[in-house]
Every structure is written in structure tokens, then in C-alpha cells.
Amino acid sequence: MPKKSKTPTVRNAFYAQSGGVTAVINASAAGVIDACRKHRKHIGTLYAGRHGIVGALTEDLIDTSQESTASIKALRHTPSGAFGSARYKLKSIEQDRAKYERLIEVFRAHNIGYFFYNGGNDSMDTAHKVSAISTELNYPIICVGVPKTVDNDLPITDCCPGFGSVAKYVAVSTQEAALDVASMARTSTKVFILEVMGRHAGWIAAAAGLAGGTREQAPHIILFPEITFNRAKFVARVKACVAKQGFCVIVVSEGVKGPNGKFLAEGTTVDAFGHAQLGGAAPEIARIVKDDLGYKHHWAVADYLQRAARHIASKTDVDQAYAVGQAAVEFAIQGKNAVLPVIVRQSDKPYRWTIAPAPLSAVANVEKKVPRRFVTADGFGITAACRRYLSPLIAGEDYPPFKEGLPVYVKLKNKAVKRKLKTRFKV
Amino acid sequence: MPKKSKTPTVRNAFYAQSGGVTAVINASAAGVIDACRKHRKHIGTLYAGRHGIVGALTEDLIDTSQESTASIKALRHTPSGAFGSARYKLKSIEQDRAKYERLIEVFRAHNIGYFFYNGGNDSMDTAHKVSAISTELNYPIICVGVPKTVDNDLPITDCCPGFGSVAKYVAVSTQEAALDVASMARTSTKVFILEVMGRHAGWIAAAAGLAGGTREQAPHIILFPEITFNRAKFVARVKACVAKQGFCVIVVSEGVKGPNGKFLAEGTTVDAFGHAQLGGAAPEIARIVKDDLGYKHHWAVADYLQRAARHIASKTDVDQAYAVGQAAVEFAIQGKNAVLPVIVRQSDKPYRWTIAPAPLSAVANVEKKVPRRFVTADGFGITAACRRYLSPLIAGEDYPPFKEGLPVYVKLKNKAVKRKLKTRFKV
Numbered sequence: 001m002p003k004k005s006k007t008p009t010v011r012n013a014f015y016a017q018s019g020g021v022t023a024v025i026n027a028s029a030a031g032v033i034d035a036c037r038k039h040r041k042h043i044g045t046l047y048a049g050r051h052g053i054v055g056a057l058t059e060d061l062i063d064t065s066q067e068s069t070a071s072i073k074a075l076r077h078t079p080s081g082a083f084g085s086a087r088y089k090l091k092s093i094e095q096d097r098a099k100y101e102r103l104i105e106v107f108r109a110h111n112i113g114y115f116f117y118n119g120g121n122d123s124m125d126t127a128h129k130v131s132a133i134s135t136e137l138n139y140p141i142i143c144v145g146v147p148k149t150v151d152n153d154l155p156i157t158d159c160c161p162g163f164g165s166v167a168k169y170v171a172v173s174t175q176e177a178a179l180d181v182a183s184m185a186r187t188s189t190k191v192f193i194l195e196v197m198g199r200h201a202g203w204i205a206a207a208a209g210l211a212g213g214t215r216e217q218a219p220h221i222i223l224f225p226e227i228t229f230n231r232a233k234f235v236a237r238v239k240a241c242v243a244k245q246g247f248c249v250i251v252v253s254e255g256v257k258g259p260n261g262k263f264l265a266e267g268t269t270v271d272a273f274g275h276a277q278l279g280g281a282a283p284e285i286a287r288i289v290k291d292d293l294g295y296k297h298h299w300a301v302a303d304y305l306q307r308a309a310r311h312i313a314s315k316t317d318v319d320q321a322y323a324v325g326q327a328a329v330e331f332a333i334q335g336k337n338a339v340l341p342v343i344v345r346q347s348d349k350p351y352r353w354t355i356a357p358a359p360l361s362a363v364a365n366v367e368k369k370v371p372r373r374f375v376t377a378d379g380f381g382i383t384a385a386c387r388r389y390l391s392p393l394i395a396g397e398d399y400p401p402f403k404e405g406l407p408v409y410v411k412l413k414n415k416a417v418k419r420k421l422k423t424r425f426k427v
Numbered sequence: 428m429p430k431k432s433k434t435p436t437v438r439n440a441f442y443a444q445s446g447g448v449t450a451v452i453n454a455s456a457a458g459v460i461d462a463c464r465k466h467r468k469h470i471g472t473l474y475a476g477r478h479g480i481v482g483a484l485t486e487d488l489i490d491t492s493q494e495s496t497a498s499i500k501a502l503r504h505t506p507s508g509a510f511g512s513a514r515y516k517l518k519s520i521e522q523d524r525a526k527y528e529r530l531i532e533v534f535r536a537h538n539i540g541y542f543f544y545n546g547g548n549d550s551m552d553t554a555h556k557v558s559a560i561s562t563e564l565n566y567p568i569i570c571v572g573v574p575k576t577v578d579n580d581l582p583i584t585d586c587c588p589g590f591g592s593v594a595k596y597v598a599v600s601t602q603e604a605a606l607d608v609a610s611m612a613r614t615s616t617k618v619f620i621l622e623v624m625g626r627h628a629g630w631i632a633a634a635a636g637l638a639g640g641t642r643e644q645a646p647h648i649i650l651f652p653e654i655t656f657n658r659a660k661f662v663a664r665v666k667a668c669v670a671k672q673g674f675c676v677i678v679v680s681e682g683v684k685g686p687n688g689k690f691l692a693e694g695t696t697v698d699a700f701g702h703a704q705l706g707g708a709a710p711e712i713a714r715i716v717k718d719d720l721g722y723k724h725h726w727a728v729a730d731y732l733q734r735a736a737r738h739i740a741s742k743t744d745v746d747q748a749y750a751v752g753q754a755a756v757e758f759a760i761q762g763k764n765a766v767l768p769v770i771v772r773q774s775d776k777p778y779r780w781t782i783a784p785a786p787l788s789a790v791a792n793v794e795k796k797v798p799r800r801f802v803t804a805d806g807f808g809i810t811a812a813c814r815r816y817l818s819p820l821i822a823g824e825d826y827p828p829f830k831e832g833l834p835v836y837v838k839l840k841n842k843a844v845k846r847k848l849k850t851r852f853k854v
Binding site: 080194280283308392395404 | 509514707730731
């Protein structure tokens, strides 16, 4: 911290969850909380934002010190955002100056000197800007990001917590559904389509490829957002696959685009009133299969199920999510500002990784897509290099405890901190 | 067996999987195989039909004696139909006489005296008819059903193997997705819709109700095929729920029908060419929410994922599936013909069950729907009685082994038996 700061040595900390939640974002929260509790000489109370940054703007803070050790331990195996998350993007300092100033006002009122922001590209950008404006407003705050996104689209880090678990869910689901279709294809469904997340980057779709080892094994076709959809080529491949294997399993990323640059999910369908149909990439692919080939087909859309599926989380992912939470606090205490902990791969097999700091500025707003060398020449599968990269990320199981057939997930008390400001802020 | 039969004491057996597969139908197969192997004094070789009854008609039999003990053990934790299943319904003996006669011809050629048919209502009907015609054709066969259906719509039996696991999958998925939506609702998705299987009976949809204990907890609305969809009432309930809870989780059965008696999934949408849209109940419900309330929403369609999800199978279900397979063989050896083993509930808590024989004729073609007393007065939830019934069926976990992050499911050798007949049969 700069010497001119008048704040005391012990300062409070603020933690917020941002964007779409994951199966392991709470494991990161547990890492942050455990580490803060270890460092009482530096960090007083850790507050969390109710619904992320919205909680900071509205001075709706949660006192995490009210939660028992057992509850924080259970956070590690509880999916979703335990304090509430938010889709709330702060624009540039020029455009959203009042909001940035409000954040500093709230932080100052609660003696908050550390800001841990658990999110994706946008959130890293926000954390970076908060760091800058806090210095400008003479209330310097240590801002550290905690990486999170199911999309795995953050640069620099080898992978991103949240991804490994959705990848495992998708690979397992593809493997299981493919067995189902294989056993029924003689007299029933020939083509099965699974739609997975990934608006711009096809990492989740790629993970489905782990379900099969060869071109003959399901999934037979993966449709990536990085590869423009070619209807004729696709239909030919489905036809050849059904002819040879008797069935065809397709995994389609929600973000697949046609030659016109538009999402396939936008579809060409209208309802009875002429409104554009809500769509979904899977039903659209199903329509193409039906129209061009006439095969009996089924489709599934995993949607939130895939990113909430803590019951089949990857142990690697849980461990990394917790570790980046812990590391964020360690970095902050070391005075590292405007950084985030990233995962550095040491080796593929055995899989070894460490954590290192990276500047927020290098991560903010940059999207890492699936490189062409990870996709087979035909554009429908993953290469050995991709498999080597993905495989360790889904390794290991980390089951939650169960009671009467259902996972036991923790619900925190989420006790509100008394407001100190008279001004209210509407979001 | 009648004395006039000239067949030797030791006769072979035939096992076939029928209809949509489940996470535990192979556990039933393992039960049948293990029991047959124990009773070599009565049963020679157990053959399986490649793709179910189609394998019998085409004389495409699989020699299960070629499979190792380890493989059969692994069958217990492998989803889908390991020998292939079929959607192939035999009509009445009058209408399909040639097919029934062909079955007996194949059974006679391979000295098959026991027929184990693993399926739902239709298959129990077929097994019953095969028993009748075998006597008529002077080649009496002991026909025993093995109950299987994710829909849980078989009468007499307390529940049906296959259901408990899909019920667990749906309850867990609803619980997890609801946590996701709850944490995001402040600034994002307000309504989440999960479509589950159940064309005529709402048992699977009902199972989602286990995820929450009160009216305030998700799922807030369950739409059953047994309850006619009332748009105004539904919309009012969604609105009230979002106003009070901040979000609304809806589980819709694929078989929900509107006041016109038509499936909601048939929808009112057409594509660019005027063709009826492929539909799905979830997107249709989403459209209604959007049109009438304008809330941001998401929807998921679990489709085959739910019935293939062996990774989250119910231990109760696996145990029962195996037990009915074993019991079928025991009944056959005891000379019980045209029966199936059913599950008899002894007590809810602690859950105790036994197995008893029931006549095929009583089960064939009868559908057990969710009784009105299991549905709350408003038609949107499950009652305490329903909960008492369902809860033990999802109890216990029975994880498959994993390797490199994926379940290790067995692939059988499925070695073909040499054909003995010169005539070929086209199906």
C-alpha cells in the first residue's frame, strides 16, 4: 500500500461473485474465506456482496464472519453462487463514473481495503478499473481477481475454474446418451443431438470429445462456434455415420453460426403470430436432420444443468477453484495489486499445476477460443493435442454428501451488515 | 412343464431387452445371467437377443456364456441395453401370427425353454402371448417378464426398475439448477423450465418435487400430463412466484396437454416453410412465459440424459433391478409361467421391500398414472403422500468406477450364436 494512505493496517475485505455461476465458484469463495480467516493481522472482516457488485453499489453487504467453519467447508461442495451473483457490467470510468465513485464510497465507509472479484473477462476488467479509480480518489484498494467461467475463455491461465466440471458433465452425459442411442438405433432413434453452452468459444463442446477415442466412437460430430456451419458437409457426414455406425451422436455448441454469420439458434422459425421462435441450436440441427435426411432423432439441451451439476464435478476443478481463492488472498496480503491468480500447467501426464499471478490488464476483455490445431481437419472432432489438454481437467470425482437420495448443499445465513451511508443507490 | 413335452430337462434360455433403455436395465440383465449360471441343472445356455425380440425373429442370438464374470459384474453399473433393445411391438396373435410362429421356430431350433422379457407394458403383453402360443404349438415355454420402464407406469408393482434412477437424476438436477437460478435472479434469469420424460404418466415430473420441501422451495410449479394445462392459472402462479421468491422454477412433463387435448409440445409454431415446428414442451412453456409475462427465462430438455445417467443412479433402483432379474429366473425354475416379479413395499420408513410373482395378464397394457391424491389441490405440486412414496426410491448412491475422469462402462463381446435355421426373417 502507498505510504500516504491513512487507512489502518488491518482493513476489511470485500468479495463478490460475478456473471453466470458454476459448480465450483463457491469453492473459490471458501478458499477466499479460509485464507482471510487465517490472516487476521491484515484482514479484519470479509464482507460479501449480496448479488455481487450490486450488493456493493447498494451497500447490501453480507458479514461472512457469521458463518460457521462447517458452513464454509460445505461451501466447497455447494454449486451456484452462495451470496448471489449478478450480470451487471460496469462500463468505462468515463461512462459509469458515478458507479465507480459509489463503490469507493461504500468501501471507504466499511474500511474495505481489499477487493476480490470472482468472475470472467468483464469482471477482471471491472476489478482493474476499480483499482485505478481507487488510487485516483485517494482511497487505494488492493484489487485481485479470482478467475471463474464455465466457458474457459480467459487468456493466460491454462484453464479456468468452473470449466473442468462442466466439461466432465458434458463428457459423461455424451458417453451415457451415446450408449443409449447405440442400443436403440436398430429400430428407433438414429441421431441424437446434445446442445451445450459456449456462445463464442467451443471449449465445452470440445470436452464432449473426451467421451470417445476414435472417429468411429461417439460423439461423431462436434459443432464448434469457431467453425462456420456448412450444411451440406454436415448432412453428408451424418448420413455416412448412420450408414457405417448405425447411428450418429452430435454435440452442438449454442454459439454455432451459419455462413451468414448469424447464430444457428436464431433459426428460421416463427410462431403463429409471426414472432421469431425462441430457438436453440439443438432443435435447429434436429430440423436440418429431419428435413434433409428424415432420420428419427432426439435432442437435449443441457442449459443450466451442465454448469450447476456439482454432483459430477471434477476434483481437479474443485481443487483449482479453491486454490485460486486462497491464492488471491495471499497475493493481496503480499501487496500485489491488479492481478489475478492463474493456473500454470507444469506437465500433462502426470498432470501438475501451480498458481502464479498475472496482471488483470492482460486478461480483461480478451477471449481465448479453441485453436484450430485442437480441431480435426474436417472440423467435426478434437485432435490428440486437444485431448491431452482437456483430459486432466475432468479427472477425479469429488462427490457431495447425500441424505435421503439428495445432495446436501449448504444455505448460508447471509446476515446483512448494518448500513453506514445515508445515500441510497438504485441499480 | 407338461409331461408330453419331449424336450430334455436342461433347456436353454432366452433374454431380450425391450423398449427404451434405462440406467439399470443391464443390472436386471446381470441378475438374470448370474441366476442362470447358478442353475445349470435346469438352464443350459442363456442366449440374448441382439436388439431384443428382433434378434429372436432374425435368429441373431448372442451367447452370454462367452462373457466373463467380471464383465457381468460390470453390467450392473453400465447404462443402456448391452445387447441392444428394440422398439418393436407384436400385435395380436391373429394379426401377427407369422411372427409368433417364427419366434417358436427359433426357440425350438435352439432348445430354448425359458423366455425372459425385460420391458414395459407392451412387452409384458408380448411375453404373455408367447406363452399362450407356445402351448398351442406344442412347444411350451416358460415366459417370465422382467419389469423395466423409466415411466413407472406398470400396475401392481410398487415401482418399476429404471424409474428410481431417472427420478434421482431429475430431483438432483432440479435442486442444482434451482440454486443456480436463485443466485442469478436479481439481474438475470427469472424463470427456469426443465422438461422431463413421461408421455402419459407424470411420475418423473413428480420426482422433481423431491428437490424442495415446501411451496416456497423450487420446483415452484410441476406440470403433470394428468392435469390439463390452464394457461391463465399457470401464468398467474408464475407471476406470484416471481413476485414473492424472485424467481420461478418449473418442471414440465413432455406429455402435458392443453384443454384441446393436444400435447403442448406440438406447439403452435411453424418453420419458414410452414411445417409444424418440432416442438418440445419446455420451449412452448418458455414462449408462454415470454409472451404473457416478458420475464427473462432459460429452458433445458433432459431427454436421453435423464434415463442414461448411470453416474447418479439410485442404489435402491440398482438393487431392485438386479433383484427382479434374479427373481425372474427363480420363478421360471419353480415352473411359474406367464408371471413377472413385482416389488412389494413393506414399509416407507425404514423402506423395506420384497419381491413377489404377479400374472403377466394383470400388467399387460395397463398404465398406472399419478393418482390425484399425490398432486396438491392447485395441481402444481406433490403432496406429502407422494413424497413418502417417492423418497425411498431415489435413496442411496451407487457410483460406477471412473478412469481418467470418465465412468468405466463395459462393452460386451456379444458373440453371435451359429444359425440353425435356413429360413431368414425380415423385420
